[in-house]
Amino acid sequence: MLAGAARIWLSAAAAGLERARAALAGVTAAVARRARPALRLGARPARFAARWMPKGLYPRALVIVIAPVVLLQSVIAYVFMERHWQTVTQRLSSAVSADIAAMIDVYESYPQDAQGLVLSRIAQERLGMDVEIIPNSELPAPGPRPFFSLLDSALSTELSEQVARPFWLDTVGRSSLIEIRIKLGNNVMRVLTRRSQAYASNSHIFLLWMIGTSLILLTIAVLFLRNQIRPILKLADAAEAFGKGRDADFRPRGASEVRRAGAAFIEMKRRVERSIGERTTMLNGVSHDLRTILTRFRLSLALLERSAEIEALEKDVDEMARMLEDYLAFARGDAGEAPVESDIRAFLEDLKADAERQGHQTELAVVGDPLVVIRPDAFRRLLTNLVSNAARFGDRIAIRANHDARYLIVTVDDDGPGIPPELREDVFRPFVRLDEARNVDHGGTGLGLAIARDVARAHGGDIMLGDSPLGGLRATVRLPV
Numbered sequence: 001m002l003a004g005a006a007r008i009w010l011s012a013a014a015a016g017l018e019r020a021r022a023a024l025a026g027v028t029a030a031v032a033r034r035a036r037p038a039l040r041l042g043a044r045p046a047r048f049a050a051r052w053m054p055k056g057l058y059p060r061a062l063v064i065v066i067a068p069v070v071l072l073q074s075v076i077a078y079v080f081m082e083r084h085w086q087t088v089t090q091r092l093s094s095a096v097s098a099d100i101a102a103m104i105d106v107y108e109s110y111p112q113d114a115q116g117l118v119l120s121r122i123a124q125e126r127l128g129m130d131v132e133i134i135p136n137s138e139l140p141a142p143g144p145r146p147f148f149s150l151l152d153s154a155l156s157t158e159l160s161e162q163v164a165r166p167f168w169l170d171t172v173g174r175s176s177l178i179e180i181r182i183k184l185g186n187n188v189m190r191v192l193t194r195r196s197q198a199y200a201s202n203s204h205i206f207l208l209w210m211i212g213t214s215l216i217l218l219t220i221a222v223l224f225l226r227n228q229i230r231p232i233l234k235l236a237d238a239a240e241a242f243g244k245g246r247d248a249d250f251r252p253r254g255a256s257e258v259r260r261a262g263a264a265f266i267e268m269k270r271r272v273e274r275s276i277g278e279r280t281t282m283l284n285g286v287s288h289d290l291r292t293i294l295t296r297f298r299l300s301l302a303l304l305e306r307s308a309e310i311e312a313l314e315k316d317v318d319e320m321a322r323m324l325e326d327y328l329a330f331a332r333g334d335a336g337e338a339p340v341e342s343d344i345r346a347f348l349e350d351l352k353a354d355a356e357r358q359g360h361q362t363e364l365a366v367v368g369d370p371l372v373v374i375r376p377d378a379f380r381r382l383l384t385n386l387v388s389n390a391a392r393f394g395d396r397i398a399i400r401a402n403h404d405a406r407y408l409i410v411t412v413d414d415d416g417p418g419i420p421p422e423l424r425e426d427v428f429r430p431f432v433r434l435d436e437a438r439n440v441d442h443g444g445t446g447l448g449l450a451i452a453r454d455v456a457r458a459h460g461g462d463i464m465l466g467d468s469p470l471g472g473l474r475a476t477v478r479l480p481v
Contacts (some may be wrong), residue, residue: 009043058221058229065221073214077207089199090154094200097158099127100180102192104163105191107133123191130192139168139181155180155198224376231258235265242269243460246339246373288326294321297328338375341403344371344408347380347400351387361396368403374459382455383410383446386463386475390414394472403481407461410477424465428453452477 034313047417054060116133123131159167159180166183176199180191231254238250252262297317304310345366355362390397394414401407419427426432430450452475453463461479468474 001382009401030162057232058225061225062222065225069214069218073210078212082205083112086154091157093155093158093198094162096143096155096193097162099123099129100159100189101162102180103129103131103191104165104182104189105183128194128197132190134183134188134190138188139166139183139188140190142168142239154307167460200461206231228254229257230254231262235262239265242458277422278465290324291321294324319325340376341371341373342376342379344372344401344403344410347403348410349378352399355387355391356399358391360391360394363396363398365400366403367401370403371403372403372408372479374394374479378458380453382463382477383412384478385452386412389448390416390475393417394470396470398468398470406481408479411476412475413470414472415468415470416472418467418471418473427465428463 037251054063081388103119103123106122107116110118119129119133123129152169155171155178156169159169159182161180161452168177170182176195178193180193182189182191186281231252233251235258238248241248250262250266252259252266256263277379288474294317299313299316300309301317348364348366352364387397387399391414395415396410397416398413400411400413428449430447432450448461456463456477456479459479461477464476464478466476
């Protein structure tokens with residue numbers, strides 16, 4: 001009985017958990033559907049900022065330094081203008097308006113001083129104002145308001161509240177004085193007071209000090225950042241030059257982290273060069289031993305009587321020698337050859353002449369400066385492999401070189417059967433030979449395009465295959481300069 005009740009209870013609990021899981025999944029899906037538009041909307045500012053943010057390390061560092069300073073100075077200037085400058089100006093304007101209102105009350109309370117002589121003396125001695133009563137006069141026409149009208153606004157508001165009479169105000173005519181005229185019946189009271197009595201005129205000193213010190217600090221920060229970024233740029237240039245197969249004079253400088261990265265790069269460079277040197281030495285030894293054996297084969301075959309079998313063996317030995325050279329060329333790469341400035345036009349003209357001697361119609365065009373920094377023997381091997389492939393499978397060949405400020409681009413077109421797009425990357429793998437319409441290394445070892453791409457990448461570039469305007473295959477070599 002108890003076991004049955006337990007099973008029933010467990011089944012009910014499992015069903016309840018399943019319903020709760022389904023409900024939670026539904027709630028999660030609903031929340032995700034509702035939050036998706038908000039997430040997309042929030043991602044737009046991030047994409048906008050990423051699009052317009054500078055890409056270089058030096059500009060980004062400047063933004064990191066300058067943006068907080070500018071923001072801080074803007075907040076300080078706003079708070080100062082809003083809380084201090086405007087408040088002080090308003091209080092000073094209120095005091096001037098109160099003094100003028102008091103003089104009006106004195107003038108109206110003592111009619112025996114109709115000319116206002118006593119009032120003028122009291123205003124001059126006690127309030128620092130020049131007061132004059134102009135009989136039978138009217139207020140002048142309102143003048144133009146100044147562009148920066150903080151003083152006009154504050155003083156006009158206070159005069160309207162405390163004097164409550166028609167008035168005319170001029171804060172522009174005289175740089176150090178303010179002229180106020182108030183209509184008193186048929187007369188006009190003219191008041192001249194110093195601008196400093198109604199306006200916080202020394203506030204610009206604080207702003208000038210703030211801006212000046214900020215500019216000095218930012219200049220120091222920019223110079224410091226420039227000195228810190230320069231070793232990183234030198235390291236990047238050295239790494240780029242090493243990737244192109246060029247030797248760069250580099251010494252670690254700058255901060256300790258940058259020096260550590262520079263020392264690691266130099267150590268890596270030494271290990272790579274040592275590994276390449278050891279491999280080259282080993283391959284030279286293997287090449288010497290194998291060539292010695294092949295030479296002995298040739299001598300032995302030359303001493304035998306001529307027959308069909310001997311001729312077949314000689315062909316096999318020649319084929320073996322050619323295959324050996326291809327293997328060693330691929331394994332050796334272009335190690336040991338220094339980049340020098342070479343004339344690319346001379347290379348291409350030699351290849352054009354070779355192709356024309358084989359009966360192929362060949363076109364050549366060179367745009368830009370023909371002088372480029374390359375490994376001449378390795379680059380000649382690259383171009384020879386490409387032109388040989390084009391000559392093997394096509395009748396017409398078009399060679400074009402374009403040297404601009406950033407890249408050297410060489411294209412080799414033919415009118416052969418081409419290579420299907422899905423197989424164009426496979427032909428760059430070592431020992432791959434196509435057995436269909438276009439056998440790239442027919443009669444070879446399958447290393448021609450592999451050697452060509454290896455040479456191009458050793459120069460920091462690459463080779464791409466595409467469709468040719470002639471109807472066949474286009475091989476494009478792109479090298480940074």
